[in-house]
Amino acid sequence: MTRPAAKGGSRASADRLARLLNLVPYLLARPGIEIAEAAGDLGVTERQLREDLELLWVCGLPGYGPGDLIDMAFDGDRVTITYDAGIDRPLRLTPDEALALVVALRMLAETPGVANREAVERALAKIESAAGDLVGAPVAVRLPGDTERVRELSAAVERGRALRITYYTAARDETTERTIDPLRMLMVAGRAYVEAWCRRAEGVRLFRADRIDAVAELDEAAVVPPQARRHDLTDGVFRPSPDLPLITLRIGRGDRWITEYYPCERVEVDGDHWLVSLRVTDLGWARRFVLGLGPDVTVLAPVELAEQVRAQAAAALAAYATPAGAAPSADQAVGAVTQ
Amino acid sequence: MSRNRTERLVNLVICLLSTRRFLTAAQIAATVPGYEHDPDDPKEHEAFQRKFERDKAELRELGVPLETGTASVFDAEPGYRIAHREYALPDIPLEPDEAAAVGIAARLWQHAGLAAAASSGLAKLRAAGVDVDPQATLGLEPMVTVDPAFAPLTAAARDRRQVNFDYRVPDRDAPTRRRLQPWGVVCWRGRWYVVGHDLDRDATRCFRLSRVVGAVRVTGEPGGYEPPAGVDLISHVARWSGPVERTGRATVLAAPGRAAGLRRWAVRTVPDPAGDRLTLPYADPDFLAGQLVGYGPDVRVLDPPEVRDAVIQRLKEIAARHEDLAVAGGAR
Numbered sequence: 001m002t003r004p005a006a007k008g009g010s011r012a013s014a015d016r017l018a019r020l021l022n023l024v025p026y027l028l029a030r031p032g033i034e035i036a037e038a039a040g041d042l043g044v045t046e047r048q049l050r051e052d053l054e055l056l057w058v059c060g061l062p063g064y065g066p067g068d069l070i071d072m073a074f075d076g077d078r079v080t081i082t083y084d085a086g087i088d089r090p091l092r093l094t095p096d097e098a099l100a101l102v103v104a105l106r107m108l109a110e111t112p113g114v115a116n117r118e119a120v121e122r123a124l125a126k127i128e129s130a131a132g133d134l135v136g137a138p139v140a141v142r143l144p145g146d147t148e149r150v151r152e153l154s155a156a157v158e159r160g161r162a163l164r165i166t167y168y169t170a171a172r173d174e175t176t177e178r179t180i181d182p183l184r185m186l187m188v189a190g191r192a193y194v195e196a197w198c199r200r201a202e203g204v205r206l207f208r209a210d211r212i213d214a215v216a217e218l219d220e221a222a223v224v225p226p227q228a229r230r231h232d233l234t235d236g237v238f239r240p241s242p243d244l245p246l247i248t249l250r251i252g253r254g255d256r257w258i259t260e261y262y263p264c265e266r267v268e269v270d271g272d273h274w275l276v277s278l279r280v281t282d283l284g285w286a287r288r289f290v291l292g293l294g295p296d297v298t299v300l301a302p303v304e305l306a307e308q309v310r311a312q313a314a315a316a317l318a319a320y321a322t323p324a325g326a327a328p329s330a331d332q333a334v335g336a337v338t339q
Numbered sequence: 340m341s342r343n344r345t346e347r348l349v350n351l352v353i354c355l356l357s358t359r360r361f362l363t364a365a366q367i368a369a370t371v372p373g374y375e376h377d378p379d380d381p382k383e384h385e386a387f388q389r390k391f392e393r394d395k396a397e398l399r400e401l402g403v404p405l406e407t408g409t410a411s412v413f414d415a416e417p418g419y420r421i422a423h424r425e426y427a428l429p430d431i432p433l434e435p436d437e438a439a440a441v442g443i444a445a446r447l448w449q450h451a452g453l454a455a456a457a458s459s460g461l462a463k464l465r466a467a468g469v470d471v472d473p474q475a476t477l478g479l480e481p482m483v484t485v486d487p488a489f490a491p492l493t494a495a496a497r498d499r500r501q502v503n504f505d506y507r508v509p510d511r512d513a514p515t516r517r518r519l520q521p522w523g524v525v526c527w528r529g530r531w532y533v534v535g536h537d538l539d540r541d542a543t544r545c546f547r548l549s550r551v552v553g554a555v556r557v558t559g560e561p562g563g564y565e566p567p568a569g570v571d572l573i574s575h576v577a578r579w580s581g582p583v584e585r586t587g588r589a590t591v592l593a594a595p596g597r598a599a600g601l602r603r604w605a606v607r608t609v610p611d612p613a614g615d616r617l618t619l620p621y622a623d624p625d626f627l628a629g630q631l632v633g634y635g636p637d638v639r640v641l642d643p644p645e646v647r648d649a650v651i652q653r654l655k656e657i658a659a660r661h662e663d664l665a666v667a668g669g670a671r
Contacts, residue, residue, distance in 0.1 A: 017348050018401055018459060022466035029468030041465065055342060059349040061357050062370045086356045089427035090466035094402040097460030099493060100453045104444035107481045107526070115478040116436060120444075123437035130431045138496035138523030140572040143481070154478035168603055173634075175599045187481035190529020213603065233482055234449050256509035260549065269512075292633030295656035310661035312635030313654045319636050320651055 016052075019044070023052055024070065024087045031080045038079070053079065060085045098131035099139070106141040111187050113150030115158070143190050150185075150192045150209050157182040157194060162222045166214040167207055171282045175213065176200070181222035183230060185209075188237050195231060197224045204228045206237060238263065240279035247286050247305055248277045252296025275300065287312060347373030348394055352403060356426060361410045361418025364391055395419075428467050438464070439475035447483040452490065485531055486548035489524060491555035492533045496521040499566070501538070501559025505552040514552045519544070520559070522566035527576045534575045536564070545576050585620035589627060590642045593617055597637035601630075616641070624649055632657070 019042070026042065027033065039049040053072065060069030060083075071083035093101070105124040108114055156163055163182060168175045180196035183204065187193070192209035231237075240263055248266075250273050251258065259267055259276060266277040280286040287308045290299055299306040350371045355362065368374040368387060376383040398405055404425040407417050433441065445461040448454035465471060488504065495502045502521060505514040521535040530547060537544035593601060594614045602608065605617035621627040628649035631638050640647040 013345060014397060014401060016345055017397070019462075020345065020349055021352065021401075022462055025468075026466040029466070042462070055346055056349065059346060060353060062354050064350075064372065085353050086423070087353060089423075090463040091402055091426060092404075092428045093460050093463060094456070095494075095497070096453075096456040097463070100448060100457035101441065101444060101460045103453075104447045104457060104483055105440065107447060107483050108440065108444050108477065111479055111481045113479050115476075116440070119434070119436035120440045120477070123433060123440040123444075126431050126433060126437065127441065130429050132429075138521075138572075139493055139525070140523060141526040142528075142573045142577065143526070144528060150479065158478050168599060170600065173598070173600050175603070184476075185479040187479060188529075189482075189484070190526075192479060236484075253510050260509060287635070288633040291635060291657060292629045294629055294632075295653055295660070297657075298660050306661050310658055313632075313658035313661070315636040316632070316639075317651065317654045317658060319639050320647075320654075 018091075020052055020056060021087060022090050023049075024056065024081060024084050025090050027072070027079060027081045028084055028088060032075065032078045034077050035079055036077065093131050098127070101127055102131065103139050103141070106139065107143070110141045110143045111192075112143065112145040112147035113154045113185075113192065115154065143187070145190070145192060146210060149212070153192070153194055153209055153212065153215060154185045156215060156217050157185050159217070160222050162218040162220050163194075163196075164216045164218055165207065165212050168211040168213060170211070171285045173284070173288060179218070180205075180207070181224050183224055183228070186233070188233055191237075193237070197222075197228050204231065206231060236263075240265070242279075244279040244281060245283055245286070245302065246277055246279055247283075247290075247299065248275060248301040249290065249293075250275055250298045250300055251293070255293050255297055258293070283308070343373060344394075347371065348397065351394060352398065352421065355405070355419055355421040356423055358420050361406070361408045361414075361420050363410070363414070363416045363418045364388070365416070367391070367419070428463055431464060431467060431469065433464070433469050435470070435472065438469045439472045440477065441469075442471035442473065443475060443477055443480060447481055449482050449484045450489075453483075453485065486551070488533070488548045488551040488555050489531060491557070492521055492548070493524050495555070495557055496523050496533070496535070498561045499559075499564055500557050500561055501563050502555050502557050504555045506546055507550050507552050517544075517546065518558075519546070520564045520566075522570055523572045524548070525572045525576045527573065532576045534570075534572045535566075543575060583622045585622045587621040587624065587627075587643075589619045589621055589624075589640065589646045591617050591619060591631060592639045592641055593634075594637045598634045601634065601638065621646070628653055 023042070027038065030038070035049060036046055039046045042049065044052070056070045057072065058069065062068070068085065069083070070081070070085045070087075073080045073082050102124065105120060105127065109117060109120045109124055114120065163180050165178055165180060166175060167178055179199045180194070181199070182194055182196040184195050185192065186195060193206045194209065194212070195204065195206050197203070198205040246265065250270065252273060256274060258264075259274070262278050264276050264278045266275070268275040280289075283305055286305055290297055290305070290309050291312060299309055350373070351367070354367065354371050362370070365378065368376065368378070368391070374387060374391065376387045378384050378387075395405060404421060406420050406422060406425070408420075409416070410418050441464060442461065445457040446454075448457050461471065492502065499520075501518065503516055503518045506517045507514040518538040519533070519535045520538065521533050523534055525532045525534055525545075530549070532545045532547055534543070534545050536542075588606075591601070592611060592614050597614075601617060601619065602615070604619065606620055607618035609616040619627065624643075624645045627646055631640060631646070631650050632653045640650050
């Protein structure tokens with residue numbers, strides 16, 4: 001995708017060459033800019049920027065006399081390029097750069113509930129036309145979603161108020177009322193989330209927009225405690241931690257899809273079956289999950305889960321055996337199943 | 340690269356941008372500081388040639404359009420120059436809100452290589468005079484992730500080059516080698532796919548990038564095929580995952596306060612002495628049965644028989660499968 005793996009320091013040096021070729025037109029477009037401001041903008045230290053300027057100062061047109069070299073005027077902490085030696089424009093975008101910008105803009109334009117979509121689309125059209133042929137970028141993006149709900153939520157988040165939400169937690173199969181102080185809205189793998197301080201859990205939580213069944217804006221500002229930390233989402237939303245319960249299932253061919261949907265710690269082939277180990281946040285969730293998977297799944301560990309699955313299936317069967325109208329009840333199940 | 344090398348390369352770019360005629364390696368050596376050597380000394384000359392080759396490669400790697408040609412019919416030796424028109428980024432007059440959108444887009448990448456490409460692209464826009472507000476947000480920001488096969492497959496689709504790769508489908512035991520003329524890559528509902536002409540099936544096929552095992556091998560020459568005109572990539576992927584029509588209606592009895600997940604998509608809820616009667620829309624009775632079985636004794640199917648029977652059948656099999664295990668484990 002990017003430049004091939006560099007040998008030694010040549011990557012860093014290629015970066016420096018790219019930076020230097022950008023620096024002249026950057027300064028040319030901003031006469032008299034403060035060095036500190038330029039350094040911040042370019043993501044380098046002031047010292048690094050001064051070293052770059054010193055280097056450019058000895059470069060120039062063949063002849064390399066005083067009138068041929070790149071020249072600049074300093075006024076206190078400000079700098080102005082007075083002679084550019086012909087590097088008056090940045091290099092055009094590489095195919096990778098064009099692709100990275102265009103695909104990200106398309107993602108943004110497709111994200112349901114994004115603010116100012118119109119500006120995103122205008123920007124996309126301009127970048128595509130500047131990139132020319134490179135952006136026969138053969139990449140299409142479509143992220144269907146509940147735009148109304150997401151727009152309502154992001155507007156509420158934008159206004160900076162605390163929210164009262166009705167939220168369905170799949171891990172415990174329960175719907176609860178919570179007061180949250182939103183941090184931001186984001187979209188991961190095609191799903192929208194509100195990241196917020198949850199006053200009930202007293203921690204930062206990700207709330208899936210499609211599981212927020214109702215939302216009301218409160219008449220108070222969202223206040224996020226200083227200890228709140230945003231999630232690191234580089235590896236996805238669910239990052240199983242080693243202290244969560246580990247379950248092991250023996251699954252048939254038709255259930256192998258679970259290895260694509262859930263991060264699995266181990267997958268072993270056992271004849272026509274697979275032995276799959278994964279971490280779960282809650283054994284109650286695991287029980288519903290295993291029961292729902294179907295007949296070709298057997299719980300191997302923990303024994304507790306196998307027993308719960310058996311007891312639940314037996315209790316449900318017993319209910320079907322009793323005359324219609326008799327109450328189904330969790331109480332018929334073994335006590336241990338109700339977590 | 341030492342300061343000397345960086346300096347030499349900047350001077351080389353300036354020199355080649357300023358010349359209209361092609362300059363030979365010898366002319367460049369005589370002009371640009373850092374290439375000084377004795378051309379009659381074979382050792383020195385060879386060192387110069389190696390250095391010059393490395394420098395040319397470095398410039399091309401950076402995307403500098405190095406042109407090759409001869410200055411006149413009398414010159415046998417190739418020369419070099421850079422056309423300003425090819426080198427320079429065209430003017431992109433971005434309004435402040437457009438520039439802010441590009442700035443946001445550039446930081447969405449969670450993939451290191453593409454994140455680097457996006458930020459160096461943004462640096463060029465800044466160098467062209469575009470000011471980007473780093474504080475801007477658009478309310479909702481997608482995290483953009485891709486599978487490793489994304490880069491080679493987009494490049495192959497762009498260059499119209501045939502590829503092959505090993506592809507693993509979960510219900511098959513081993514990956515199979517697939518040969519494809521890729522037309523393009525699609526993100527649909529957060530997952531990535533490649534769409535193209537499958538040479539072994541002789542038909543249009545979509546492949547999920549997360550199922551590509553190992554490296555994508557480019558086997559064809561550039562421009563080796565032409566995708567159908569006006570092909571709608573999304574439609575090829577969406578066809579297999581369109582919305583399901585839930586026309587069936589099942590009635591279940593849910594225990595009081597239980598089965599919160601089912602209650603959320605019930606189209607009707609009627610209180611009953613034994614709990615609540617929920618009316619659930621469904622498409623496939625077996626799929627619905629799986630979901631209902633998940634709730635164990637908290638949910639009992641009243642109607643229709645096809646769903647009720649499917650649930651009972653599943654329960655029997657699950658109970659039978661776990662009977663021995665639970666006993667063996669000593670849990671009872």
